[in-house]
Amino acid sequence: MARQNIAIVTGGDTLEAASSAASARNVHEHLDPARFNRFLISVENWKWRLVQADGMDAAQLADARIDLADFTLAVGADRIRFDAAFIAIHGAPAETGHLQAYFELVGLPYTGSGILASALAMDKQSCKHFLAHALGIPTPVHRYVTDGEEAFDPAAPGIAFPCIVKPNSYGSGMGVALVADRQALERAVKRIHALGQDILIEQFICGREFTVGALMLDGKIEILPIAEVFRPDHSAALHEVGEVVFTDRQSAELGLDPDLPDGCKERLCDLTARIGRAMNCRSFYRVDYMLDRDGGVYFLELNTIPGMTPRSVFTRQMERAGIGQADIYNRIVQDMLARSVAGG
Incomplete structure (x- = not known):
């Protein structure tokens, strides 16, 4: 052949x-x-x-x-x-x-998701609204600020300092900051404006951060091992300079298959599968969540083309599942070719 x-x-x-x-x-x-x-x-x-x-x-x-x-x-x-x-x-x-x-x-x-799923997932605010209404998935209280608006004083219900400030349509954690006061908020807004981005300001969820990768091949979803994201203690920086600027997740510490409260693993896996089907994702995707101190799960965002470097979260999740990279990438191509022949 x-x-x-x-x-x-x-x-x-x-x-x-x-x-x-x-x-x-x-x-x-x-x-x-x-x-x-x-x-x-x-x-x-x-x-x-x-x-x-x-x-x-x-x-x-x-x-x-x-x-x-x-x-x-x-x-x-x-x-x-x-x-x-x-x-x-x-x-x-x-x-x-x-x-x-x-x-x-x-x-x-x-390979990967189609036009609508890709565009919707990249627009964080729109994706949150869609999934909240379609599936009833909780998401942090947030406010969308367009490029022409001034930074706002977080007085919206549910939002207070400290809060998360991020570009509405960017990935890899770029431009994301945790801010503790008005001055830090304005600095973060200026940095995001420099990227040509609108801004999403979110309620800060104090708790644990998780990301769940998934494969969608042959019409079936396979949920990969859950990864917990560990960031350095940011309390001192918040107190001294009023902000913590997050960086690429590849520089954060990860824990695979973390210890979770009863039922939490099943809930994260179920939500990830439901999100993939509701969004009509294809090939692969990854979903980020926060778990608050009371056990509440909050959807943060959906990544339709997760990192595929040797150090990427998604790659490490595949390896923990015992799946070789060659096997997956070749299967992704074959699945996509089969779908195209079938008209899917």
């Missing part, structure tokens, strides 16, 4: 581009070269570049051009047609749904 041409698409238009590149390289390494011709392609501001391809030298890579009319690859006199795309971009234009829309226009199957 002839090998199929798979475009592993990376890059993106945000500060998450470096993480996207690391994820794409890892996927490239684990896709089976006996079954697939692997093409690592980067896109930034809709400018495409072939980075690596099986059997091509540096001169051929430099000469290669993507034809956007049909997403074919021209290398000299040869034209290569892709069978599918493996999307490994965190943030825009993939998690916003724009890249999926383009691939659907040119008729190319792709």
Whole structure:
């Protein structure tokens, strides 16, 4: 059987581009070269570049051009047609749904969730509202602040200092801060405005933080081992400077299969499965939660393209489940190709 041409698409238009590149390289390494011709392609501001391809030298890579009319690859006199795309971009234009829309226009199957699920999940406020109404899932009290509005004094019911300030449509924990006073709030708002983002201000849930990964293959959901996220004690920084600026979750400590109160593990797994089905997620996804001191579970956000680097939470959850990366990435491609043949 002839090998199929798979475009592993990376890059993106945000500060998450470096993480996207690391994820794409890892996927490239684990896709089976006996079954697939692997093409690592980067896109930034809709400018495409072939980075690596099986059997091509540096001169051929430099000469290669993507034809956007049909997403074919021209290398000299040869034209290569892709069978599918493996999307490994965190943030825009993939998690916003724009890249999926383009691939659907040119008729190319792709991994991950579709246009609507991607765009809705990336808009944190809209995703919270949808899941709260569709499934009755609790979420922290929050307020949405558009780019043109001034920072507000947290006086809305349920919101008080300290509170969480975050970009409404960004990932990897970038721009997220815990603030304790008005001055720190205004600093956080300015940083988020500099990213060109609207702002979400949330009630701070004092408790434990969890993230739950899931695979959705062959129409079935497999929930991966729960990970608990441990952050350094931030009480001193809050007292001294009024804020704690969070960073990429890959720098946080993780605990897999944590000790949980009775019924909590089952609730987290059930919520994660229900969210995946309600959002019509595909291939993989990851959901973040807070557990308050009274045992209440709060939905934070949904990530439709979780990190796939060797150090990523999702990767470590797969490994804890005893699932090899090569097995998963190859299964994801095969599942996507099967769905495209079946018209799903």
